[in-house]
Each structure stands twice: as structure tokens, then as C-alpha cells.
Amino acid sequence: xxxxxxxxxxxxxxxxxxxxxxxxxxxxxxxxxxxxxxxxxxxxxxxxxxxxxxxxxxxxxxxxxxxxxxxxxxxxxxxxxxxxxxxxxxxxxxxxxxxxxxxxxxxxxxxxxxxxxxxxxxx
Numbered sequence: 001x002x003x004x005x006x007x008x009x010x011x012x013x014x015x016x017x018x019x020x021x022x023x024x025x026x027x028x029x030x031x032x033x034x035x036x037x038x039x040x041x042x043x044x045x046x047x048x049x050x051x052x053x054x055x056x057x058x059x060x061x062x063x064x065x066x067x068x069x070x071x072x073x074x075x076x077x078x079x080x081x082x083x084x085x086x087x088x089x090x091x092x093x094x095x096x097x098x099x100x101x102x103x104x105x106x107x108x109x110x111x112x113x114x115x116x117x118x119x120x121x122x123x
Contacts, residue, residue: 007048008039015056017063020119026094027065027114033087034067034112042071042110049109061118070109080104080112 019027031053038051054066074080080088081102091112095102100116 007046008043009048009050010035011050011052013052013054013056017055017057017118019063023098023116023119026098030065030091030094030114031067033091037087038067038069038071038110042069042073044072047071057118058115062115063118065114065116066111068105068109068111072109073107074104074110 035051035053042051043049049070051067051069054064054068056064058064078085081092083089091114092102095114095116098116100114103113103115105111105113
């Protein structure tokens, strides 16, 4: 893990979005897993960097969660959708649970985007 957490800047940019409790709990677990992975793997040899968490409304009633870092990048030899990593298995499973999709974006660093449909409250 990170010996000096002060060398990693955490930036949180979250819009005021209403999300159902059945979606919030899995989202919290997803964010925790992706941020933890960045802290563990993105900055070897005591390198400094940043992790940014974004949540905002997109088009067509979609909500976008993005967790990015400017670290060493995601290993090219690992398929993030079919991995032995329990953490990424959890991210994929929880994303399916909320009816969303996971995308791994181009760097620098690692960019995971979770896109899911906004729940329209009745009444």
C-alpha cells in the first residue's frame, strides 16, 4: 500500500445527482475498489500523482462515474472483464447489478468509466 498517502492527491468532482439506495451502495463499493487499486498499483516506487473521481449526468438519462489516475497505466496483458483479480471481478459484478457498463479508457494512467441509467423516481 502507499507508505505516504500525502503524495497522492485525491480530487472529487461530483454533481448533485439523486441516486436510489440500491444503486448507491454498489457504487460506493465500486469507487472504493477502483481508488484502492489506484493507490496500490498506479504509483510504484513512491511516485506522486493524482486520483480523480467524477460523477455526473450524461445524455439520455445516463449517469457516469469515472475514476482516473495518472499512474503507470493498466497492464496491457490483463483483460479487466475476465481477470483473476477479486477486486475487478467485484467491480464488474456490481456494475452488472446496477445495469451498467464498465469501460477502460486510454491513458495516461488508468481510466475506468461506469455508465448506468438514471432511476426516475415515481411520485
